[in-house]
Amino acid sequence: MKLDNDVCERARLSRDPRFDGKFFTAVKTTGIFCRSTCPAPLAKKENVVYFPTVSEAIEAGFRPCLRCRPEGAPGSSAWQGSSDLVQRALGLIRQGVLNESSVEDLAKKLGISVRHMRRLFHDNLGISPVRIARYQKVMFAKKLLFETDLNITQIAMASGFGSIRQFNHTFLSILGLSPGRIRKEMKGKGITSLDPFQLDLSYRPPFDWEEMLAFLRPRVIPGVEYAGSDRYGRSFRLDEDCQGWFEVSDNPDTNSLKLTLSLNRLDKLMTILQRVRDMFDLDMDPMAVGEVLGQDEFLREVVEDYPGMRVPGAWDPFEFAFRAILGQQISVKGASTLAGRIASQYGRKCSEDFPEGMTYFFPNSLELENADLSKIGITRKRLDTLTGFVKAVLNKDISLEYGQDLEGFVKSFTRLSGIGRWTAHYLAMRGLRMPDAFPDSDLGIKKALAVGERFPTSREILKKAERWSPWRAYGAVYLWKKLQEEKG
Numbered sequence: 001m002k003l004d005n006d007v008c009e010r011a012r013l014s015r016d017p018r019f020d021g022k023f024f025t026a027v028k029t030t031g032i033f034c035r036s037t038c039p040a041p042l043a044k045k046e047n048v049v050y051f052p053t054v055s056e057a058i059e060a061g062f063r064p065c066l067r068c069r070p071e072g073a074p075g076s077s078a079w080q081g082s083s084d085l086v087q088r089a090l091g092l093i094r095q096g097v098l099n100e101s102s103v104e105d106l107a108k109k110l111g112i113s114v115r116h117m118r119r120l121f122h123d124n125l126g127i128s129p130v131r132i133a134r135y136q137k138v139m140f141a142k143k144l145l146f147e148t149d150l151n152i153t154q155i156a157m158a159s160g161f162g163s164i165r166q167f168n169h170t171f172l173s174i175l176g177l178s179p180g181r182i183r184k185e186m187k188g189k190g191i192t193s194l195d196p197f198q199l200d201l202s203y204r205p206p207f208d209w210e211e212m213l214a215f216l217r218p219r220v221i222p223g224v225e226y227a228g229s230d231r232y233g234r235s236f237r238l239d240e241d242c243q244g245w246f247e248v249s250d251n252p253d254t255n256s257l258k259l260t261l262s263l264n265r266l267d268k269l270m271t272i273l274q275r276v277r278d279m280f281d282l283d284m285d286p287m288a289v290g291e292v293l294g295q296d297e298f299l300r301e302v303v304e305d306y307p308g309m310r311v312p313g314a315w316d317p318f319e320f321a322f323r324a325i326l327g328q329q330i331s332v333k334g335a336s337t338l339a340g341r342i343a344s345q346y347g348r349k350c351s352e353d354f355p356e357g358m359t360y361f362f363p364n365s366l367e368l369e370n371a372d373l374s375k376i377g378i379t380r381k382r383l384d385t386l387t388g389f390v391k392a393v394l395n396k397d398i399s400l401e402y403g404q405d406l407e408g409f410v411k412s413f414t415r416l417s418g419i420g421r422w423t424a425h426y427l428a429m430r431g432l433r434m435p436d437a438f439p440d441s442d443l444g445i446k447k448a449l450a451v452g453e454r455f456p457t458s459r460e461i462l463k464k465a466e467r468w469s470p471w472r473a474y475g476a477v478y479l480w481k482k483l484q485e486e487k488g
Contacts, residue, residue, distance in 0.1 A: 003051075015036065025043075089106060090132070092109060099267075196262035218336065224360055321389065323335060389419070
């Protein structure tokens with residue numbers, strides 16, 4: 001990604017939080033790089049050089065500032081200028097895929113060769129996927145050193161390092177400081193307790209937290225999750241051995257969500273934090289989306305009235321897909337009620353020390369394989385679709401992994417009986433975090449785009465939505481909001 005130095009310089013001088021994480025400012029005389037919002041005295045222009053990502057700044061030999069802590073910035077916007085494959089690969093790396101898998105495994109998930117993937121990273125970012133993952137682990141560890149009182153062994157494990165020796169060596173070689181020195185400097189500065197512990201998840205303002213909660217509130221699964229007046233919480237499982245709960249609330253003063261988290265396996269922490277970030281779309285760039293959608297005469301007014309609206313995500317693609325199928329042709333409330341029945345009848349119970357409102361874990365595909373779903377009150381056709389979906393997941397006939405190609409996913413998912421393009425795009429949009437997914441056959445979208453009593457055809461809708469690419473999913477969110485406003 002090429003940076004415009006004049007734009008970066010103006011943003012640096014203004015300390016505009018909307019640019020936080022979009023670039024990083026390195027000072028040649030100190031050898032340190034900072035966020036654009038760093039409160040330290042401004043360096044002279046001739047001593048400054050800009051980098052689009054933390055990794056590239058470190059690669060050039062600069063050390064992160066201990067005051068503004070670049071590891072706490074929202075996700076880098078460098079992917080906006082990269083190929084689609086690089087964007088998807090970066091998303092998987094942020095989830096910690098290379099902590100447990102090889103570069104070969106990452107390339108396989110993307111459907112390309114290792115050689116091609118390395119070439120794409122070199123051409124787009126100038127740095128290999130392994131080095132990006134290495135830097136990410138160190139910066140993640142630094143965040144934990146500052147914000148928690150996890151001991152150094154626990155932090156090494158949570159950050160994906162194989163041993164304390166490897167952790168200390170890598171940390172010192174990249175940052176020029178030992179983990180112990182940072183922990184010593186942070187002693188007594190308000191770090192949190194071990195379990196549950198709290199972390200800040202930054203975002204770029206504006207962020208319409210109230211709209212996010214308003215969207216999620218009627219869609220929560222009773223007994224699994226809740227959305228109150230100012231916060232959201234849920235139980236979760238990653239696999240048979242990793243489980244816990246989390247709660248998030250907004251802290252607009254610091255442009256971050258406050259995450260309270262309890263879990264039993266720290267080695268999964270990086271994956272969990274990125275999933276929470278994805279669920280609330282915290283790495284979204286409001287300016288980039290607003291610039292594209294705001295040019296459309298039809299959307300301009302609602303975009304201006306509700307800046308910073310995100311695409312509400314989902315914790316688990318399987319759970320979300322199951323709920324989306326349940327919700328076909330019934331009300332939102334009805335789908336939530338049915339999903340709650342599924343959880344209470346087939347899900348495992350949470351321990352008694354979980355917060356109120358978290359009684360069950362939503363069942364996984366194995367737990368639903370032989371479940372008699374006819375008991376919950378659904379039609380035979382919907383029952384067959386759900387049964388076929390669970391079977392397809394277990395047989396690996398479909399993939400619900402992140403990082404897939406949109407059209408490839410839609411093509412494979414709609415092969416299942418009872419699954420149409422609406423369900424596929426809705427899952428891709430909210431469950432798999434594909435920003436260009438667009439459920440064009442959605443009734444709400446048709447109503448929002450109607451001219452008088454005439455609904456547009458899918459072809460007409462897709463033609464209009466072409467100008468919103470690659471942010472068509474945000475176009476859908478704004479259309480739903482526009483329809484809601486028109487209803488009063």
